[in-house]
Amino acid sequence: MKVSSNATSLSVSFPEGIFPAGCPSRTVLDHITSKWGVLILIALSEGEQRWSDLRRRADGISEKMLAQTLKTLERDGLVHRNAQATIPPRVDYSLTSRGHELSALLVPLATWAFQNADDIINGQR
C-alpha cells in the first residue's frame, strides 16, 4: 500500500476507507498508539533517558511492561538502546530519526488530551 506524501485524506490510501485487519499499517498503528508506547515515545521526545527515568515518567508501568514496550519500539526502529559497559552497567534510550518524526505527531495529541481532559471528564458527570 502506498500513500502520496501529501495525502490529506485516508481515502487516498484505502479503497472506500476500509482499514484491512492484518495489514502492516494496522500492526504499526497498534504499536504506536499502545497505552504505554505513547507515554514512552512522548517521554523520549524530551531527550535521552535512562531506564529508571522512563519507569518514573510512565507512572504505573511495571518492569515487565516497560521491557516489552521498549523491545517493541526498538524492533520497530523507533527507539535506540545504548548500553555502556560501565560498572554498574548503564543503559540509555533515545529516539531514532523515525522515532522523532513520530513523536512530533504524538506530542500534539497528548497536549490536546491534557488540555481537554477536565472538560471531557466533567462533561460525563
Add this chain to the structure above:
Amino acid sequence: MKVSSNATSLSVSFPEGIFPAGCPSRTVLDHITSKWGVLILIALSEGEQRWSDLRRRADGISEKMLAQTLKTLERDGLVHRNAQATIPPRVDYSLTSRGHELSALLVPLATWAFQNADDIINGQR
C-alpha cells in the same frame, strides 16, 4: 492541570515530565489512542456514517466492541449519535466539533503509520 495553548513541550504541563497514573488526561489519552477508537475516529473524519459502514471500515471489530467503543466516544463528547425513528430505524454517527479537532490530529498519525508500515515491518526481518 493547565497547559498554555501554544505549549510545544509537555514539561510545561507536567513537573519533571511525569504522567501521573489515574490523572484525567491519562484516561482521555487511553480512550483516544485505543485500538478501535482510533479507527472509528478516523473513519468518521470522512463524514457521517451508519453503524454498518463503521463495522465494515474498522475491519475485524466485533458488534460488541463497536457498541462499546461508540459509547465511550459518545460519552467523551467526541461522537454524536443521531437515531431516526424510521422503519427500519436508522442510526448515524458523526464527529462533534471536539471530535473533529481530535481527528485532525489522528489522521496525520494514521497516514504516517500507513507510509512507514512497510519499512518498519521489513526492517524487522
